[in-house]
Amino acid sequence: MNFILRLFLTLSSISFFLIVFLVQNEINPFKTQLGNYAWVTYVVYVTVPFIFTFISLGICKLLTKSRINKVISIETSSNDFLANYLAFFFVALSVQGVITFWVVFGMTVLFTFVSRVSYFNPIFLVFGYNFYYIHTGEHVKVMLISRKN
Numbered sequence: 001m002n003f004i005l006r007l008f009l010t011l012s013s014i015s016f017f018l019i020v021f022l023v024q025n026e027i028n029p030f031k032t033q034l035g036n037y038a039w040v041t042y043v044v045y046v047t048v049p050f051i052f053t054f055i056s057l058g059i060c061k062l063l064t065k066s067r068i069n070k071v072i073s074i075e076t077s078s079n080d081f082l083a084n085y086l087a088f089f090f091v092a093l094s095v096q097g098v099i100t101f102w103v104v105f106g107m108t109v110l111f112t113f114v115s116r117v118s119y120f121n122p123i124f125l126v127f128g129y130n131f132y133y134i135h136t137g138e139h140v141k142v143m144l145i146s147r148k149n
Helices: 002-024 038-060 082-094 098-114 122-126
Strands: 071-076 130-136 141-146
Touching (some): 002 038, 002 082, 002 098, 038 122
Antiparallel strands (some): 071 130, 130 141
């Protein structure tokens, strides 16, 4: 279950990378002989990351509960990963060519999946979640994603 959760978290956090590339290159699968419905394309593009995020939140409810016995300190980390996340947009804007994009996108998905960066998703901020670092009595630093302050 953890593998599936990390996969959906990765896809939801990286999907804006794909959206920027598709919009920049004017890739519009809804272009028909009846007209150019670019707005439909953009609505679909922006909806996909939210769907992946909803699925991720649903999977989280299926995970086993953890308990932290002793908290030493709590610090907010909601903005710590934002610079890393914005780098996806700059990379997507600078990639030239479809083959190059898919190679870079694949490497980004791989590296995001194996790192813990996939847990940061700005859509969580839109939904009212906050990111915290919890330092435990066992000297472990845990990232907590919660709606509580």
